[in-house]
Amino acid sequence: MKLSLIMVAAVLLGFVLNFLLAKILAFSNLVRKTYLAYFALLVLSFLLVLLDAEIAATFLMQVERIRYYLILFFLVTLLHLVVKSIGLLFFDYFFAKRLLSVPRLLKDVVMFLLYLTGILLIFNFYLDIKITVFLASSAVLTIVIGLALQDILGNIFSGITLNFERILKQGDWIEYNENQGQVVQFGWRSIVIRDLDKNQLIIPNQSASKGDIKLFGDGQGHYFLRMEIGVSYRHAPDFIITTISQVLDGCDAVLKKPAYNIYVLDFDQSAIVYQIRYAIRDYAERNHIAGEIRRQVWYAFKRNGIEIPFPIRNVYIRQEAATMLSNSEKAEILGKIPILQVLNPKKFAEIAAKTEEVLFGKGELIIHEGSHSHYFYQIVSGTVEVVKNRSRVALLKKGDFFGEISIVTGEMANASVYASEETKLLAISAELFRSVVEMNHELAEKFAEVIVLRQQETSKLRKENGSAVITKSQTAAKGKLLERIIKYFGIH
Known part of the structure; x- marks a missing residue:
């Protein structure tokens, strides 16, 4: 009776200590993955308490035999609990906390050896089966099994060697016999890789250790x-x-x-x-x-007018599709921009004639945030996305323009602009603008006023009646912008 009660107390104490350790380490898996084993131990120990009671001997003829098997089940369950807890604490907590990656195969080998050691101890001390006699009687059987499982054992030991050398790990990209794939499983017998078509290739560990494997990357995710x-x-x-x-x-x-x-x-x-x-x-x-x-x-x-040539052995007669805009079409499009409407007709016509027509593909960067933008753009077709600090702040479409601040102040762009689809733009370079526009104080003031009103419109700061009236706050903004324009163009 005393032994069974001690076993009940020990199980309860073990569970409490396990719970407290999990709380201290902030490692809930220690309780979540072992509570069933504690419950089983508690049930077995209570059954032993009942068997030790005098009333049990009255109804059961084979109390000792039942006690014998209950204790055996108790020891086996206790072994599972101890090995499971060791695995959780070392592999899932301490190694993981120190960012040490332990291969699954190595973990399985260690757990297997712990189980084997515990089972041999139970055989020796409880079942009274001497390990030396058991090993001697099974020597011949071991040789026969070893010969029969030669290839399997070779794969297992090759896998252990590969794990200890830490050459491969799950997630690596490798090439084996001209087959490329990502390692999705590193097991006892083989390595499984998956290619881009989701096909799986199984490579025996022994073949992998003997063959040539190409490992992609520098080991740091590059x-x-x-x-x-x-x-x-x-x-x-x-x-x-x-x-x-x-x-x-x-x-x-x-x-x-x-x-x-x-x-x-x-x-x-x-x-x-x-x-x-x-x-x-x-x-x-x-x-x-x-x-x-x-x-x-x-x-x-x-x-940029860069040619990707055809092979010189062939002769091709090529003709560009007539998609380029004429000067009059450019002038019609640019004439809708308020900033350019302040120019006299002669200057405007000169800028329109020298404006470039450029094409951007989907996803291409047009203006980079924090860099100098040397162009002022008008959207002819397509859409562009304005991104600031990796967040989209605006979507511009046909007829919209951007980059006006850069060509009149020379300042860095405060947002990035990407093409949302194939987009055709008219581009006025800052160099062209400076060479054509004879900037003076009066013209600079007109530019500042138009740009501030434009910003007011795009920021939805206009009055409800839509009138473009400069308010007090816009007057201050206009004054600051005017100072930057004067400084950039060197107006005295």
């Missing part, structure tokens, strides 16, 4: 890719490298650290070949990112 682009000989390399750099700077998927590299790779028969080396974080998206870079490079080349 994956490096290469791309080659051919460009006509008539374009200077520095100009091409600058244009491609602008595309990569505007592509969020391309990492800025480590930095990308662009260099001349070869002089081909029909083109100068440039190679781009860049890094990304998500290797599964490599084809999508490469396609996006090529798409944006095409638009950048189109805007």
Whole structure:
């Protein structure tokens, strides 16, 4: 009776200590994943208490035999509880807290050895089966099983070796026998990888340890890719490298650290070949990112008149589609902009004639927040998205314009602008504006007034009747803007 009561008290005390430890460590899994084992131990210990009562001997003829098996079940359950708690504390808490990644296979091996040790102790001290006799009698059987399971055991030990060397882990991208995939499982017998088409390839651990495996990335989440682009000989390399750099700077998927590299790779028969080396974080998206870079490079080349040549062995007769706007069409579109309406007709016609027509693809960066914008844009077709601090603040469409502050003050852009779809723009460069417009104090004041009214309109600060009346607050804003214009143009 005393022993069974001690067992009940020990189980209750163990549960309380387990609960307190979980609270101290803020590790709820220690209770959540072990309470069933404590409950089973408590039930078994109470049954032992009942068996020790004198009334049990009256109704049960085989009390000792039942007690024997109950204690055996108790010991087995206790072993499971101890091993489970050790696994939770070390692998799921202490190692995880120190950001140490323990492979699943290694964890399974350690847990298996702990279970095996506990079972052997129960055999030796409770069942009175001597371990030495058991091992000696099973030596021949062990040899037979070992020979029969040679390949399986080879895979298991190869898996253990790979885990200890910490070469591979779940989530890595590898190539094996020309098959590329991400490691989704690292088990006792094999490594399972999944390719981009969601197909799974099973690689036996023994084959993996003997074969050549290519591991992608630098181990810090950076994956490096290469791309080659051919460009006509008539374009200077520095100009091409600058244009491609602008595309990569505007592509969020391309990492800025480590930095990308662009260099001349070869002089081909029909083109100068440039190679781009860049890094990304998500290797599964490599084809999508490469396609996006090529798409944006095409638009950048189109805007800058850069030719991607055909092979010189073939002769092509090409004709540009008649999509360019005439000077009169440009003048009609630009004439709707209030800022340009303050210019005299001659100056306006000169600016309209020299205005560039540019095309941006979906997702391309037009203006970068915090950098100098050298153009003032009018939307001919498509839409653009204004983003500030990574949040969209406006969506501009056909007829809207942006970048006016930059060409009259030379200040850095306070927001980024991206093309929401394929978008055609009319672009007036700051250089053209400065060379044509003979800025004076009177003209600067007109510009300041028009821009402030424009900001008032776009910010929905107009009066309900829609009248463009400069209020006291707008007068102060106009004065500050006028000072910046005068300073930029050097008006005395």
